[in-house]
Amino acid sequence: MSIAENLAFLAKEIPQQVKLVAVSKTMPAEFIREAYDAGQRIFGENRVQELTEKYPILPTDIQWHLIGHLQTNKIKYIAPFVSMIHSVDSFKLLQEINKEAEKNKRLIDCLMEFHIASEESKYGFTLSMAEEMLKNPEYCRLENVRICGVMGMATFTDNMELVRSEFRQLKNIFNILRDSYFSAKEYFNVISMGMSNDYHIAIEEGCTMIRLGTCIFGERHYSKQ
Numbered sequence: 001m002s003i004a005e006n007l008a009f010l011a012k013e014i015p016q017q018v019k020l021v022a023v024s025k026t027m028p029a030e031f032i033r034e035a036y037d038a039g040q041r042i043f044g045e046n047r048v049q050e051l052t053e054k055y056p057i058l059p060t061d062i063q064w065h066l067i068g069h070l071q072t073n074k075i076k077y078i079a080p081f082v083s084m085i086h087s088v089d090s091f092k093l094l095q096e097i098n099k100e101a102e103k104n105k106r107l108i109d110c111l112m113e114f115h116i117a118s119e120e121s122k123y124g125f126t127l128s129m130a131e132e133m134l135k136n137p138e139y140c141r142l143e144n145v146r147i148c149g150v151m152g153m154a155t156f157t158d159n160m161e162l163v164r165s166e167f168r169q170l171k172n173i174f175n176i177l178r179d180s181y182f183s184a185k186e187y188f189n190v191i192s193m194g195m196s197n198d199y200h201i202a203i204e205e206g207c208t209m210i211r212l213g214t215c216i217f218g219e220r221h222y223s224k225q
């Protein structure tokens with residue numbers, strides 16, 4: 001199946017209100033162009049260097065999402081153009097994004113990444129960490145970032161009931177935060193969850209954004225770099 005055929009298939013699988021991020025990490029620019037020509041506009045990358053290499057050679061109306069871990073010293077390279085950062089996992093990182101956004105006179109949309117998987121991971125907020133940040137007066141002073149919702153990755157497993165419970169947990173976190181901190185904020189409407197192997201469950205559990213790589217572009221072949 002071609003990239004265009006995969007996208008056409010997915011368009012039937014994914015409800016209209018759910019936004020599709022085409023995860024193009026490790027894929028060459030020609031593949032992204034093929035998806036673009038089929039109408040796809042949102043692309044996700046997980047490495048800053050790869051993103052900054054692809055950005056200038058592809059159409060300017062692409063919305064680039066950073067979905068992988070972000071180091072503070074690299075924010076400056078993407079701040080001029082990035083459309084959404086899914087992987088905000090600390091208050092410090094959000095403050096640094098705000099600084100770089102301000103230098104570029106931009107408002108950068110961000111998601112808070114939550115650690116929902118049962119696997120060990122260094123990244124992601126807990127609910128209490130997130131609430132601590134949202135209550136901090138310093139947070140309220142950030143004018144160049146906007147938190148639009150939450151992002152999470154389920155455990156990599158065949159146990160789909162575990163995956164479902166993790167997605168349900170993320171949706172719960174979203175509801176709690178929306179009700180307590182973003183009640184009148186219409187922009188707080190993103191639940192980014194679901195990848196190629198579990199997106200059906202994510203849709204059933206109420207995601208509003210899914211991040212698909214393999215089922216659009218095929219398997220990734222990592223080269224030694």
Ligand SMILES: *Cc1c(COP(=O)(O)O)cnc(C)c1O
Pocket residue numbers: 023025046067068153194195196197211212213214215
């Ligand atoms: C790679 C990646 C995806 C897409 O994974 P697939 O299984 O290829 O769909 C989604 N989200 C994040 C954060 C990723 O790093």
